[in-house]
Amino acid sequence: MNNHSLNGKHAVVTGGGSGIGAAIARTLAQAGARLTLTGRDAKKLAAQREQLAAYDDVGCVTMDVTEPDSVAQAFAAAVQAMGPVDILINNAGQAQASPFTATDLALWRRMLDVNLTGVFLCTQAVMPAMLQRKYGRIVNVASTAGQIGYPYVAAYCAAKHGVIGLTRSLALEVAAKGITVNAVCPGYTETELLHTALDQVVSKTGRSMNEARTALQRANPQQRFMSPEEVAHAVLWLVQPESSAMTGQSISISGGEVM
Structure with a gap:
C-alpha cells in the first residue's frame, strides 16, 4: 500500500472525532482519501x-446515527461537498455495562440504536450510489464482543453480534456488484470508551486503576490493550x-484473544 493508494476516493x-474513528480518519488521509468526519459533537x-490541517479535503458534518433524518441530511451534505461516497467506515458506537437483570428496555434500545441501527441507516444512505457506480468499500467497526460473550454488557454484545450478522448478509447480497463489506x-x-469502562470497574469494585487495567490485560494473550492505530491499519x-x-469477514484485532 503506497501513500497515495486512496487518491480520489471519498x-x-x-x-470520527476521537478514539478509533480519529485514528482511522488520519490513516485514510495519509493514504490520500478525501474525508468527511461525522459525529454528534x-x-x-x-x-x-x-489536527488534519496538513491534508486537503477534510470536512465535518454533525450527525446522530440513530436519527434517520439526521443521517439523510448529513450524507446529502457530504456528497454535495466531496462527491459520491466510495468508502464508509461505520465506527460510531457506545458501550454501557449493566447486569442483565438491571438492564432496562431504555438501555437495551439505546445500545441497539447506536451500535446496530446506526450501521443500518448509514449503509442504506450510501448503498444506492455504490450499486449504481459498481464500487464501494464498507467497514463496520464491531468488537470482540460481537465474536464472543462478555458478562455485564448483554445489550452491547447483542448489538455487536448484530453488526457482524449484518456484515455477512450484506456482503453476500452485493458480492458480485463491486462492493465489499467487512467488519473489524x-x-x-x-480510547475514551476503555477509560470510562475502567472508571466503572474502579468505582464498583474498589480496585485501583492499575489493578483494574492489569485485570483486563491479564485475559489477553499479549497481556496488553490494542492501540487505535492498529485498528486503523487493518481498516486501511x-x-x-x-x-x-476480502468481503464478509470479521477480523479480530485483539492480540490473540479470539482465534
Whole structure:
C-alpha cells in the first residue's frame, strides 16, 4: 500500500472525532482519501479537522446515527461537498455495562440504536450510489464482543453480534456488484470508551486503576490493550481497491484473544 493508494476516493468516517474513528480518519488521509468526519459533537469534529490541517479535503458534518433524518441530511451534505461516497467506515458506537437483570428496555434500545441501527441507516444512505457506480468499500467497526460473550454488557454484545450478522448478509447480497463489506473487531483499545469502562470497574469494585487495567490485560494473550492505530491499519487494508477478495469477514484485532 503506497501513500497515495486512496487518491480520489471519498471516505466517510462516523464517530470520527476521537478514539478509533480519529485514528482511522488520519490513516485514510495519509493514504490520500478525501474525508468527511461525522459525529454528534461539533467541537470534537472541528478539533480533529484541525489536527488534519496538513491534508486537503477534510470536512465535518454533525450527525446522530440513530436519527434517520439526521443521517439523510448529513450524507446529502457530504456528497454535495466531496462527491459520491466510495468508502464508509461505520465506527460510531457506545458501550454501557449493566447486569442483565438491571438492564432496562431504555438501555437495551439505546445500545441497539447506536451500535446496530446506526450501521443500518448509514449503509442504506450510501448503498444506492455504490450499486449504481459498481464500487464501494464498507467497514463496520464491531468488537470482540460481537465474536464472543462478555458478562455485564448483554445489550452491547447483542448489538455487536448484530453488526457482524449484518456484515455477512450484506456482503453476500452485493458480492458480485463491486462492493465489499467487512467488519473489524477490536479487543480492549486505548480510547475514551476503555477509560470510562475502567472508571466503572474502579468505582464498583474498589480496585485501583492499575489493578483494574492489569485485570483486563491479564485475559489477553499479549497481556496488553490494542492501540487505535492498529485498528486503523487493518481498516486501511480492507478499503484498498486491491482488496476486492476480502468481503464478509470479521477480523479480530485483539492480540490473540479470539482465534
